[in-house]
Amino acid sequence: MKKLLMATAAAALTAGTAYAGGHAKEVKLGVLFGFTGPIESLAPAMGDGAELAMEEVTKSGKLLDSATVTSVRADTGCIDNGLAVANGEKLVAEGVNGIIGGDCSGVTGAILQNVAIPNGMVMISPSATSPGLSTMEDNGLFFRTSPSDAREGQVMAEILKERGINSIALTYTNNDYGKGLADAIQSSFEEVGGEVTIVTAHEDGKGDYSAEVGALASAGGDILVVAGYLDQGGLGIIQGSLDSGAFDTFGLPGGMIGDSLPANVGADLDGSFGQIAGSDSKGAEIFAEMAKERGFDGTSAYASESYDAAALFLLAMQAANSTNPADYVGKILDVANAPGEPINPGELGKALEILAAGGDIDYQGATGVELIGPGESAGSYREIEVKDGKNETLRFR
Amino acid sequence: MDLLNALVALTNFVVVPGLAYGSQLALGALGVTLIYGILRFSNFAHGDTMAFGAMVTILITWAFQSMGISAGPLPTALLALPFGILGTIGLALLTDRTVYRFYRQQKAKPVIFVMVSLGVMFMMNGIVRFIIGPGDQRFADGERFIIKARTFKQMTGLDEGLAIKTTQGITVITAIIVVAVLFWFLNKTRTGKSMRAYSDNEDLALLSGINPERVVMYTWMIVAALATIAGVLYGLDKSFKPFTYFQLLLPIFASAIVGGLGNPIGAIAGGFIIAFSEVTITYAWKKVLTYGLPDSLAPDGLVQLLSTDYKFAVSFAILIVVLLFKPTGLFKGKAV
Numbered sequence: 001m002k003k004l005l006m007a008t009a010a011a012a013l014t015a016g017t018a019y020a021g022g023h024a025k026e027v028k029l030g031v032l033f034g035f036t037g038p039i040e041s042l043a044p045a046m047g048d049g050a051e052l053a054m055e056e057v058t059k060s061g062k063l064l065d066s067a068t069v070t071s072v073r074a075d076t077g078c079i080d081n082g083l084a085v086a087n088g089e090k091l092v093a094e095g096v097n098g099i100i101g102g103d104c105s106g107v108t109g110a111i112l113q114n115v116a117i118p119n120g121m122v123m124i125s126p127s128a129t130s131p132g133l134s135t136m137e138d139n140g141l142f143f144r145t146s147p148s149d150a151r152e153g154q155v156m157a158e159i160l161k162e163r164g165i166n167s168i169a170l171t172y173t174n175n176d177y178g179k180g181l182a183d184a185i186q187s188s189f190e191e192v193g194g195e196v197t198i199v200t201a202h203e204d205g206k207g208d209y210s211a212e213v214g215a216l217a218s219a220g221g222d223i224l225v226v227a228g229y230l231d232q233g234g235l236g237i238i239q240g241s242l243d244s245g246a247f248d249t250f251g252l253p254g255g256m257i258g259d260s261l262p263a264n265v266g267a268d269l270d271g272s273f274g275q276i277a278g279s280d281s282k283g284a285e286i287f288a289e290m291a292k293e294r295g296f297d298g299t300s301a302y303a304s305e306s307y308d309a310a311a312l313f314l315l316a317m318q319a320a321n322s323t324n325p326a327d328y329v330g331k332i333l334d335v336a337n338a339p340g341e342p343i344n345p346g347e348l349g350k351a352l353e354i355l356a357a358g359g360d361i362d363y364q365g366a367t368g369v370e371l372i373g374p375g376e377s378a379g380s381y382r383e384i385e386v387k388d389g390k391n392e393t394l395r396f397r
Numbered sequence: 398m399d400l401l402n403a404l405v406a407l408t409n410f411v412v413v414p415g416l417a418y419g420s421q422l423a424l425g426a427l428g429v430t431l432i433y434g435i436l437r438f439s440n441f442a443h444g445d446t447m448a449f450g451a452m453v454t455i456l457i458t459w460a461f462q463s464m465g466i467s468a469g470p471l472p473t474a475l476l477a478l479p480f481g482i483l484g485t486i487g488l489a490l491l492t493d494r495t496v497y498r499f500y501r502q503q504k505a506k507p508v509i510f511v512m513v514s515l516g517v518m519f520m521m522n523g524i525v526r527f528i529i530g531p532g533d534q535r536f537a538d539g540e541r542f543i544i545k546a547r548t549f550k551q552m553t554g555l556d557e558g559l560a561i562k563t564t565q566g567i568t569v570i571t572a573i574i575v576v577a578v579l580f581w582f583l584n585k586t587r588t589g590k591s592m593r594a595y596s597d598n599e600d601l602a603l604l605s606g607i608n609p610e611r612v613v614m615y616t617w618m619i620v621a622a623l624a625t626i627a628g629v630l631y632g633l634d635k636s637f638k639p640f641t642y643f644q645l646l647l648p649i650f651a652s653a654i655v656g657g658l659g660n661p662i663g664a665i666a667g668g669f670i671i672a673f674s675e676v677t678i679t680y681a682w683k684k685v686l687t688y689g690l691p692d693s694l695a696p697d698g699l700v701q702l703l704s705t706d707y708k709f710a711v712s713f714a715i716l717i718v719v720l721l722f723k724p725t726g727l728f729k730g731k732a733v
Contacts, residue, residue, distance in 0.1 A: 174706070198681065198699060201706050206644070207635035210414030211679045212705045217410055218681035219699055244409055245546020245558035
């Protein structure tokens with residue numbers, strides 16, 4: 001990791017001197033992710049994604065007075081609030097102009113409350129999906145390029161309603177993700193007039209789910225929604241329900257979408273449906289291509305969201321003609337949303353030119369960015385149905 | 398008709414899974430109780446012995462499958478089972494020779510044996526993960542169902558379906574056969590009688606010329622066989638994952654203790670008590686009651702005593718109550 005850091009820093013430096021033309025100005029962005037801890041396998045690609053956007057902007061030489069963009073990486077530990085806050089403060093002390101992060105929802109809230117708000121620092125998180133962050137008091141300083149799980153609940157409720165399903169039984173994997181998602185699905189579905197007959201948790205890694213399946217079956221419902229993991233308890237619940245004839249059709253949120261589920265369950269899963277975050281924008285392909293060239297996996301979870309977070313910072317600075325958080329914070333929603341010229345990954349130079357000339361842009365980026373409400377991604381989802389043992393995309397929402 | 402529906406729903410979601418799970422626990426608890434009765438310690442390595450036996454059986458099943466050998470509608474694993482038993486007996490005798498015998502000669506206290514078995518448990522844990530990996534393995538083949546829920550509905554015209562998996566049927570039948578053979582062995586054969594004598598009073602057994610090493614050896618062989626059968630049946634019915642076997646240790650011990658440690662009948666009864674209490678207390682009775690009661694009395698709520706989150710708490714609550722009021726267990730085992 002250290003070597004990689006050094007290499008990235010060195011690359012950024014040489015790139016800087018080569019292209020910036022006497023670097024008039026330096027823009028520093030903090031990259032505050034969980035490089036250690038539960039998502040340490042995702043964090044490197046996320047960091048690379050963010051730095052890819054910074055490099056692209058530096059190379060273009062069109063940001064402000066051909067400023068160079070430097071990345072300052074720091075660790076949140078994903079679940080370590082103390083470490084995350086300390087590192088957030090360190091970044092502020094080093095004079096960063098914005099913080100890309102945090103990553104996991106818990107530490108993100110802590111950094112926001114203890115570092116960003118007291119220092120007036122802007123944060124854009126690529127991966128914190130907890131619905132709680134939508135309502136947290138943030139003085140307008142917090143944005144995210146990933147959708148809230150609450151949004152997935154709404155999408156699921158829409159899909160259920162459109163398929164004429166009026167009552168569901170709901171089970172979730174017993175952790176923060178499962179619970180948050182289950183709450184979101186329940187409240188959204190009840191809002192559109194649906195009935196949730198039972199909400200029950202299941203533990204991952206157990207062999208026997210007959211008690212859970214029995215309870216779910218007794219409560220009844222048109223379908224069973226399983227907010228779990230496809231290679232864990234979620235699979236056990238579905239298998240048990242099919243075996244006992246309790247349910248024939250299943251609603252599958254993001255954690256249950258993957259090739260292994262239809263392969264393990266077989267033909268009985270046909271007709272089940274669900275949704276997973278994803279967009280049909282051209283940007284995703286372009287980004288994956290760019291990432292490949294730079295030597296990392298662009299399809300890794302939240303790597304593209306990280307690219308977009310970094311890009312939004314730099315575009316907003318250009319639009320405000322300032323690197324001061326208080327000045328550019330108001331421009332983030334402007335550059336992210338219509339009206340304006342749509343901008344894909346790899347077109348940041350063009351976007352900077354348009355902004356410098358006083359024009360408008362609609363940043364699409366790698367994930368089809370569209371920020372709504374309190375500054376979070378509207379979130380496009382792929383609607384999926386299992387047909388002939390395969391997950392097939394029906395359409396995008 | 399409604400009453401029939403209620404009965405079928407109850408059978409499908411409580412009785413059938415409870416019977417299968419109970420049989421698996423009973424077979425596991427029998428192994429624990431035999432070790433406790435004859436070798437006089439709580440064998441914590443039992444869950445992982447089950448995992449080891451199941452693993453050997455799975456490997457041989459895969460070999461059979463690739464050679465094209467199958468048992469028709471029955472799972473191939475049944476053919477591989479004897480080999481799995483042999484492998485596990487080998488391992489059990491090996492650990493006894495290399496580990497337990499040393500402490501037996503030292504006349505070590507039972508609590509030391511328990512700690513030693515804990516060490517053996519971690520060793521076996523590692524061996525199983527090293528050979529087959531920590532992931533989920535599937536090895537069930539053959540016909541999946543005896544009766545499918547949908548077929549049952551069409552046959553009877555009832556609203557409720559009844560599904561019986563082949564593995565559930567095999568589990569219960571195998572358990573009955575194994576228990577019958579075990580009791581015949583313990584009560585009728587010379588070796589079985591010498592084992593019981595050794596269990597009742599070690600010194601008297603020695604005086605009457607019973608060879609203790611032979612008794613110990615037979616005990617390990619029987620326990621290894623029981624563990625393998627229980628492990629394979631559990632893996633067939635659910636799925637094989639080393640970690641779930643480790644977790645199975647708790648309900649197995651609960652079964653053995655509730656029934657009375659050292660008492661084989663108690664182990665069987667304990668297995669079913671634990672299994673059924675886990676399923677019935679967390680079952681939502683709404684459906685059954687709606688069928689069974691007149692419309693005016695039909696419940697609105699789920700009529701669920703406890704959420705399924707608490708199903709493990711249930712077996713331990715029973716365990717504590719039994720230990721408080723009948724420390725030797727329901728069937729008079731040895732005092733714990």
